[in-house]
Every structure is written in C-alpha cells, then in structure tokens.
Amino acid sequence: MPEAGVAIVGAGVAGAAAAIRLAERGVPVDLYEAVPEPRPIGAGLLLQPTGQRVLAAMGLLDEALALGTRVDRLFGDTPSGRAVLDMSYRRFHPEAYGLGIQRGALMGMLWRRLRELGVRWHCGAAAQGFEQDADGVTLRLAHREPARHAALILANGSFSRLREGMRVAQHGRPFPWGAVWTVLPAPPGFPQIELRQRFRSASQMIGLMPVGKAHAEDAERGINLFWSLPLAELDGWQERTGLDRLKQQMATLFPEVSPLLTGLRDSTQLREARYADVWMSRWHDGRVLAIGDCAHGMSPQLGQGANMALIDAHELACEAAGDWPGVFERYSRRRRAHLRFYGQASKRLTPMFQSHAVVAPWLRDRFFGWGGRLPYIHQQSIATLAGVKTGWLWGRLKL
Ligand SMILES: Cc1cc2nc3c(=O)[nH]c(=O)nc-3n(C[C@H](O)[C@H](O)[C@H](O)COP(=O)(O)OP(=O)(O)OC[C@H]3O[C@@H](n4cnc5c(N)ncnc54)[C@H](O)[C@@H]3O)c2cc1C
Structure with a gap:
C-alpha cells in the first residue's frame, strides 16, 4: 500500500x-x-x-x-433499409452481451x-x-x-x-457535434434486446437503447433516446427547432419510434450532451x-x-x-x-x-x-x- x-x-x-x-x-x-x-x-x-x-x-x-x-445486438440501417451495422456480442463470445x-x-x-x-x-x-x-x-x-x-x-x-x-x-x-437524449418508459412490446440506430448519411442519427430501471423500486423499464445534432443546432434548439418539429424529424427518419415519442411531452425532458x-x-x-x-x-x-x-x-x-x-x-x-x-x-x-x-x-x-x-x-x-x-x-x- x-x-x-x-x-x-x-x-x-x-x-x-x-x-x-x-x-x-x-x-x-x-x-x-x-x-x-x-x-x-x-x-x-x-x-x-x-x-x-x-x-x-x-x-x-x-x-x-x-x-x-x-x-445482445447492435443494429443500424438507413431509411432505404440498407444495413449499416449488424453486430452480435455472441460472435465475440457465446456468453457475452452489453449491459x-x-x-x-x-x-x-x-x-x-x-x-x-x-x-x-x-x-x-x-x-x-x-x-x-x-x-x-x-x-x-x-x-x-x-x-x-x-x-x-x-x-x-x-x-x-x-x-x-x-x-x-x-x-x-470540443467535439463539433453533440446530442439531445432522454430516457422514456418503454411502451408495451417495444424491443428490449438490441441497440437500434437509424442514419441518414452521418448528418442525422437516432439511437434507441434499452436501459432498464432507474432504481430497484422503479416499476418501469426505460429506453434511452439519442438524437445527434451539430453544436450550431444544439445551442438554443428549443427556440429554433422546438420540440414538435424535432419529434417530427425523429419520426420521419425512424417511424417505429412513434409509440415511444408519446412519452416525450416537454422539451425539458431532453438533456443536452457535449463532449x-x-x-x-x-x-x-x-x-x-x-x-x-x-x-x-x-x-x-x-x-x-x-x-x-x-x-x-x-x-x-x-x-x-x-x-x-x-x-x-x-x-x-x-x-x-x-x-x-x-x-x-x-x-x-x-x-x-x-x-x-x-x-x-x-x-x-x-x-x-x-x-x-x-x-x-x-x-x-x-x-x-x-x-x-x-x-x-x-x-x-x-x-
Ligand atoms: C449522451 C452520452 C452517451 C454516452 N453513452 C455511453 C455508453 O453507451 N457507454 C459508455 O461507456 N460511455 C458512454 N458515455 C460516456 C460516459 O458517460 C462518460 O465517459 C463517463 O461518464 C465519464 O465519467 P467521468 O467520471 O470520467 O467524468 P464525469 O462523468 O464527467 O464526472 C466528472 C465529475 O467531476 C465533477 N467535477 C467537475 N469539475 C470539478 C471540480 N473542479 N471540482 C470537483 N468536482 C468537479 C463533476 O461534477 C462530475 O461529477 C456517454 C456520454 C454521453 C454524454
């Protein structure tokens, strides 16, 4: 020591x-x-x-x-359905997974x-x-x-x-891009085993990841929603873009996210991340x-x-x-x-x-x-x- x-x-x-x-x-x-x-x-x-x-x-x-x-798996694709990422932890090790x-x-x-x-x-x-x-x-x-x-x-x-x-x-x-993110309650039947991403080139990206409970007594399991933004758009996004337009952009890029977005009612739910x-x-x-x-x-x-x-x-x-x-x-x-x-x-x-x-x-x-x-x-x-x-x-x- x-x-x-x-x-x-x-x-x-x-x-x-x-x-x-x-x-x-x-x-x-x-x-x-x-x-x-x-x-x-x-x-x-x-x-x-x-x-x-x-x-x-x-x-x-x-x-x-x-x-x-x-x-168990990371899967990302483009709006036209072209797979960009498809990685399974099992192919690294039969018992491996992300948490x-x-x-x-x-x-x-x-x-x-x-x-x-x-x-x-x-x-x-x-x-x-x-x-x-x-x-x-x-x-x-x-x-x-x-x-x-x-x-x-x-x-x-x-x-x-x-x-x-x-x-x-x-x-x-400082990295020129950041993100807004939030954790929303998983709607019934929402996929809970993979990290899902949808890309339009590299300028638009939505990511969804199951993240479980906030604490042991929490009844709901959450999905982390990640939306990539350049810093110039991240600063003051509430005034410039606003929540409704942002949700529309998310649903246009990835229509399957719509049931999750019903839990996103207020712009204060979205937190900003800079790295x-x-x-x-x-x-x-x-x-x-x-x-x-x-x-x-x-x-x-x-x-x-x-x-x-x-x-x-x-x-x-x-x-x-x-x-x-x-x-x-x-x-x-x-x-x-x-x-x-x-x-x-x-x-x-x-x-x-x-x-x-x-x-x-x-x-x-x-x-x-x-x-x-x-x-x-x-x-x-x-x-x-x-x-x-x-x-x-x-x-x-x-x-
Ligand atoms: C949106 C997003 C998604 C991410 N996803 C992942 C992921 O999937 N997997 C992964 O592994 N990582 C991920 N990360 C990265 C991960 O969150 C960070 O790498 C990790 O939290 C870094 O931890 P840290 O303790 O080094 O720093 P921080 O978490 O930044 O902690 C620093 C601490 O220092 C304190 N502090 C600052 N200045 C002072 C001071 N002067 N005096 C005293 N205290 C001070 C702060 O208050 C804070 O508590 C993600 C990050 C973001 C933003």
Missing part, C-alpha cells in the same frame, strides 16, 4: 470507482465533488464485457444486471459502496488548482481551506481545467494522475467512456503499492496500448456517425455493412465494441 492518503477530484464513474477500488486496498481516500448534492442522473450507458468484469470485481454486477437490460444501464442507476450503486467503505466524501467542494512538491500535493478548493494529500487523482471530466496544471503535453478539443476529444502524451505527472474522461474524453459513438473509466479504476488499484509517483508511472504504462487504440478508433470512426461528411459515411456503409458479413471484419468490429482491443491488428486487454 502506498504511503498516506490520496485526493480524488470528481465523483463521476471514474472518481467514484477509483475511490472504491483504492479504499478496498486500504488506501485512505478523500473524494472532492463540486456539486453540492449529487443526484443519480445521466444518459443511458452501454457497459461492455470489460466494464462488467470490473463491476463483478467490486461485487456489483448482479445488482447492475437486475437494474439494467442485456443488449444497457441508466447512469443514475450505476452512480447510485457506486455511491452506496463508497459510503459502505467509509470514503470521506466532500460535496460542494470545487477544486480550483493544485501545487505539488517532493512530499505531497496541496489542493486549492473554492470557499474552503486548502487540503494537503500525498497524491492527487483528477477525475473531473472532459472539460477539466485542472488537467492544464499537469506538466504533460495535452489537448482537449470533447482529450489527448495526453501520458497520464501522470509526479504525484498527480488523470483518469476517466479528464484523461481520454472521446465521443460516445464507440460506447466506451464509462467502460474506460471503470477499467482505469481497476488497473490503478492493481498498481497501488509503493510510492505514488511510481504507482502512477506504472499505471500510465499499463494503460497505454488500450487507451491509445480507443483514442485513435474514436477519432477515425466518429465522423462516420456524426458529421456532414460524404465519404466517411459511404465508407461506413461499405465497411460495416458489406464488410461486416466477413467473419474477420465482424470479429474485429465486435472486439472493438467489447472494449478489449489494444492494437489495430492484434493485442487483447487482460483484466
């Missing part, structure tokens, strides 16, 4: 999971979260077999399976485990900056005394400004480490962000022995191939799904639609989705 305690900034998936895994190993943890009263909210997530392994190691997988919904889960349900489980482990959790504590020296790190907090810790883990999301305090080459570029591509030459700087979206934010098209955050937490705890700079350096080395592969894959593949490009979606239709019928290409595509790849040609993550 490393000397003295660690501060973690951000109680999202990455920060909460890292706090749990380190506390399980006996590391004293202080978790600082800017929001005064965090509530279990957020978009529906598809957790891959790798992320599920981490939940199993925390003893939370059975509960997650009861709350969420098994997703559609509401972020709120996942956070509820993680936060409960934090409390059970006695992690000191400081809410309404926004970190503003830090200084490190040979013995530790001083964390500056808004409206509070500075806090001194042996090490600092930054897990405060893609738009972190704290990351800039790390002496590491880096960039965080950023974050790149760092390494993820550690002495006694400071970046994890989760803060370290490697990417678009949600590959369904990997929360998954990666869970893996980061798990791999960090595996290295948590000895002095902190050594722990963080070993962690960076251990995560390198996996994070590099998914960073590159996200950069190359996202324009095929969210852009005004012409060539990229054309290639997508040929590669995933036609090429996807070839066993090798299907295998590589589903292994990428499952979150296990560490290189374009070979290399598998061992958890």
Whole structure:
C-alpha cells in the first residue's frame, strides 16, 4: 500500500470507482465533488464485457444486471433499409452481451459502496488548482481551506481545467457535434434486446437503447433516446427547432419510434450532451494522475467512456503499492496500448456517425455493412465494441 492518503477530484464513474477500488486496498481516500448534492442522473450507458468484469470485481454486477437490460445486438440501417451495422456480442463470445444501464442507476450503486467503505466524501467542494512538491500535493478548493494529500487523482471530466496544471503535453478539443437524449418508459412490446440506430448519411442519427430501471423500486423499464445534432443546432434548439418539429424529424427518419415519442411531452425532458476529444502524451505527472474522461474524453459513438473509466479504476488499484509517483508511472504504462487504440478508433470512426461528411459515411456503409458479413471484419468490429482491443491488428486487454 502506498504511503498516506490520496485526493480524488470528481465523483463521476471514474472518481467514484477509483475511490472504491483504492479504499478496498486500504488506501485512505478523500473524494472532492463540486456539486453540492449529487443526484443519480445521466444518459443511458452501454457497459461492455470489460466494464462488467470490473463491476463483478467490486461485487456489483448482479445488482447492475437486475437494474439494467442485456443488449445482445447492435443494429443500424438507413431509411432505404440498407444495413449499416449488424453486430452480435455472441460472435465475440457465446456468453457475452452489453449491459444497457441508466447512469443514475450505476452512480447510485457506486455511491452506496463508497459510503459502505467509509470514503470521506466532500460535496460542494470545487477544486480550483493544485501545487505539488517532493512530499505531497496541496489542493486549492473554492470557499474552503486548502487540503494537503500525498497524491492527487483528477477525475473531473472532459472539460477539466485542472488537467492544464499537469506538466504533460495535452489537448482537449470540443467535439463539433453533440446530442439531445432522454430516457422514456418503454411502451408495451417495444424491443428490449438490441441497440437500434437509424442514419441518414452521418448528418442525422437516432439511437434507441434499452436501459432498464432507474432504481430497484422503479416499476418501469426505460429506453434511452439519442438524437445527434451539430453544436450550431444544439445551442438554443428549443427556440429554433422546438420540440414538435424535432419529434417530427425523429419520426420521419425512424417511424417505429412513434409509440415511444408519446412519452416525450416537454422539451425539458431532453438533456443536452457535449463532449470533447482529450489527448495526453501520458497520464501522470509526479504525484498527480488523470483518469476517466479528464484523461481520454472521446465521443460516445464507440460506447466506451464509462467502460474506460471503470477499467482505469481497476488497473490503478492493481498498481497501488509503493510510492505514488511510481504507482502512477506504472499505471500510465499499463494503460497505454488500450487507451491509445480507443483514442485513435474514436477519432477515425466518429465522423462516420456524426458529421456532414460524404465519404466517411459511404465508407461506413461499405465497411460495416458489406464488410461486416466477413467473419474477420465482424470479429474485429465486435472486439472493438467489447472494449478489449489494444492494437489495430492484434493485442487483447487482460483484466
Ligand atoms: C449522451 C452520452 C452517451 C454516452 N453513452 C455511453 C455508453 O453507451 N457507454 C459508455 O461507456 N460511455 C458512454 N458515455 C460516456 C460516459 O458517460 C462518460 O465517459 C463517463 O461518464 C465519464 O465519467 P467521468 O467520471 O470520467 O467524468 P464525469 O462523468 O464527467 O464526472 C466528472 C465529475 O467531476 C465533477 N467535477 C467537475 N469539475 C470539478 C471540480 N473542479 N471540482 C470537483 N468536482 C468537479 C463533476 O461534477 C462530475 O461529477 C456517454 C456520454 C454521453 C454524454
């Protein structure tokens, strides 16, 4: 076990999971979260077999399976019926599946485990900056005394400004597209086993994913609705487009969504999502480490962000022995191939799904639609989705 305690900034998936895994190993943890009263909210997530392994190691997988919904297949097509994506987890492994889960349900489980482990959790504590020296790190907090810790883990999301305090080459570029999303009650008979997408080129995209219950007492199982929008249209969409026109656009692109849309009555039900591509030459700087979206934010098209955050937490705890700079350096080395592969894959593949490009979606239709019928290409595509790849040609993550 490393000397003295660690501060973690951000109680999202990455920060909460890292706090749990380190506390399980006996590391004293202080978790600082800017929001005064965090509530279990957020978009529906598809957790891959790798992320599920981490939940199993925390003893939370059975509960997650009861709350969420098994997703066996991803299917996407165009209005003319041309299949663009058709991937089945079973072809990756006979017992593999994705787990559609509401972020709120996942956070509820993680936060409960934090409390059970006695992690000191400081809410309404926004970190503003830090200084490190040979013995530790001083964390500056808004409206509070500075806090001194042996090490600092930054897990405060893609738009972190704290990351800039790390002496590491880096960039965080806002992605030119975002989305509106909501979770709606599944109408009777609505398909509950596949993630369904419909594309018009790459400029229009609707995604539907079963995500189960918000909490154990919830009687309804939900469907996550995702509608892609360029940032210029996302800003002020209520005034410019309005809910009725947006619903009309959704139903025109994908008429089967109509029964679900009866549950969408108010524009406040739709939440906006913006994301950023974050790149760092390494993820550690002495006694400071970046994890989760803060370290490697990417678009949600590959369904990997929360998954990666869970893996980061798990791999960090595996290295948590000895002095902190050594722990963080070993962690960076251990995560390198996996994070590099998914960073590159996200950069190359996202324009095929969210852009005004012409060539990229054309290639997508040929590669995933036609090429996807070839066993090798299907295998590589589903292994990428499952979150296990560490290189374009070979290399598998061992958890
Ligand atoms: C629409 C959408 C769909 C997605 N779908 C999927 C999917 O299917 N599968 C998947 O794996 N991932 C998906 N993701 C990505 C996933 O949600 C993120 O990758 C994941 O939640 C990142 O977790 P995080 O803990 O790194 O960051 P965040 O969840 O952003 O958490 C950061 C935390 O830090 C806190 N914070 C920020 N600044 C400070 C500060 N200065 N001081 C203290 N606290 C601070 C914030 O309040 C927040 O609680 C999706 C994302 C979106 C937007």
